[in-house]
Amino acid sequence: MTPEQERQCATFMRLAQAGDQEAYASLLVLLTQATRRFTRARLGGVPWIDDVVQETLLTIHRALHTYDPARPFGPWFYAIASNRLIDAARRERRVMSREIPRDPALDVAAPADRDEHLDVDAIHAAVRGLPPRQRDVIEGLKFRDESVSDIAGRMKMTTSAVKVTAHRGYRTLRKLLGGRRED
Amino acid sequence: MKTDDLIVQLARSARPVTPLRPPVVRAAWWFAAAVGVMIGAVVAIGPRADLAAALGRPAFLGSFAVLLIALASAAPAAFMLSVPGAGRSRALHVLPVLAVAAWPAIWLVVLAEAGAPVVQRPTPFHWACAIEIVLCALATGGLLFAMVSRAAPLRPGWTAVVASLAGIAAGTAATQLICPLDDPRHQLIGHVLTAVVVLGAGLLGGRRALETWRRP
Numbered sequence: 576m577t578p579e580q581e582r583q584c585a586t587f588m589r590l591a592q593a594g595d596q597e598a599y600a601s602l603l604v605l606l607t608q609a610t611r612r613f614t615r616a617r618l619g620g621v622p623w624i625d626d627v628v629q630e631t632l633l634t635i636h637r638a639l640h641t642y643d644p645a646r647p648f649g650p651w652f653y654a655i656a657s658n659r660l661i662d663a664a665r666r667e668r669r670v671m672s673r674e675i676p677r678d679p680a681l682d683v684a685a686p687a688d689r690d691e692h693l694d695v696d697a698i699h700a701a702v703r704g705l706p707p708r709q710r711d712v713i714e715g716l717k718f719r720d721e722s723v724s725d726i727a728g729r730m731k732m733t734t735s736a737v738k739v740t741a742h743r744g745y746r747t748l749r750k751l752l753g754g755r756r757e758d
Numbered sequence: 759m760k761t762d763d764l765i766v767q768l769a770r771s772a773r774p775v776t777p778l779r780p781p782v783v784r785a786a787w788w789f790a791a792a793v794g795v796m797i798g799a800v801v802a803i804g805p806r807a808d809l810a811a812a813l814g815r816p817a818f819l820g821s822f823a824v825l826l827i828a829l830a831s832a833a834p835a836a837f838m839l840s841v842p843g844a845g846r847s848r849a850l851h852v853l854p855v856l857a858v859a860a861w862p863a864i865w866l867v868v869l870a871e872a873g874a875p876v877v878q879r880p881t882p883f884h885w886a887c888a889i890e891i892v893l894c895a896l897a898t899g900g901l902l903f904a905m906v907s908r909a910a911p912l913r914p915g916w917t918a919v920v921a922s923l924a925g926i927a928a929g930t931a932a933t934q935l936i937c938p939l940d941d942p943r944h945q946l947i948g949h950v951l952t953a954v955v956v957l958g959a960g961l962l963g964g965r966r967a968l969e970t971w972r973r974p
Binding site: 591592593594595596597599600603604607625628629632633634636637638639640641642643644645646649650651652653654655658 | 759761764765766768769770771772773774775776777778780840841842843844909910912913971
């Protein structure tokens with residue numbers, strides 16, 4: 576955040592504390608961009624940047640009264656953003672350590688003898704319906720036998736980001752295929 | 759929910775807010791209240807008869823001084839930690855911890871010099887001292903937790919530690935002016951042990967209380 580942006584944020588913040596909704600919206604837009612830059616600079620292109628941004632905005636909203644207009648805005652904002660970023664990183668690490676070993680895609684991509692009702696065409700259709708990034712990662716891991724690091728290199732992502740993207744894809748697939756099986 | 763939708767929703771819910779006073783000002787208010795509670799307890803129960811003489815003894819004076827240092831450093835630390843970006847110095851929470859740790863250390867030195875065993879009958883624990891410490895710590899610490907939870911403690915664990923230490927320092931400092939026993943065994947088992955129990959309760963309950971501000 577440049578000194579000019581910091582001054583602008585401080586002005587918007589003073590107005591927001593007075594109840595000015597437009598100034599508050601402008602402030603939140605500026606802080607959304609600043610949080611994205613801040614997160615990218617520390618963690619690279621992790622797929623959960625939006626989680627950090629939204630949690631930072633919510634925390635700012637609840638801590639609005641703690642900003643002292645006589646003090647600089649930057650330290651106040653970055654203390655919140657870095658706290659939310661650390662919390663989100665810890666949470667993701669916990670999720671990864673607990674959930675990746677129970678790879679749901681192994682169940683859906685297993686041979687038909689594990690589930691007589693498994694429909695391979697339905698799996699391919701479900702994978703095609705995933706968001707492009709998740710689809711690319713899952714096709715690479717499960718259909719083309721690429722390693723996580725190969726995919727990370729090809730897609731210019733970190734290995735953690737590939738695992739998180741795969742995990743989210745599996746979750747979506749499980750929902751989609753679970754629904755079909757019940758039918 | 760998309761971030762743009764969240765921004766719209768948050769902006770719509772914006773209402774005028776009154777900025778909190780600076781942490782140092784709020785700490786001064788708390789300090790005044792805590793001193794009031796401590797003086798009230800000492801006056802109500804009655805100070806030890808030999809207070810003037812006790813203040814001339816190094817162990818008593820040193821113990822009382824480190825408790826006052828803990829009191830004076832822990833409360834501002836709690837208020838600063840509760841405001842984002844205000845409490846960034848590590849010394850802020852280390853100083854009260856060191857001051858409180860020095861308190862039993864002084865009595866352990868006195869005990870080692872005296873050469874008496876720590877556990878010895880009659881028991882050096884007296885309920886009156888424990889009750890005074892607990893009540894005084896509850897009153898001052900409870901007020902501190904209530905004031906701090908109005909802000910936004912991003913690190914509730916550390917904030918609960920220093921807030922609990924402030925309450926304990928207030929309770930034990932006041933009790934030291936009342937309790938006539940300078941026996942190190944009584945100080946360690948009757949006062950320090952009670953303070954450890956209060957600290958544990960403060961950490962367990964206080965941390966949870968300081969996390970409530972994050973909930974919608």
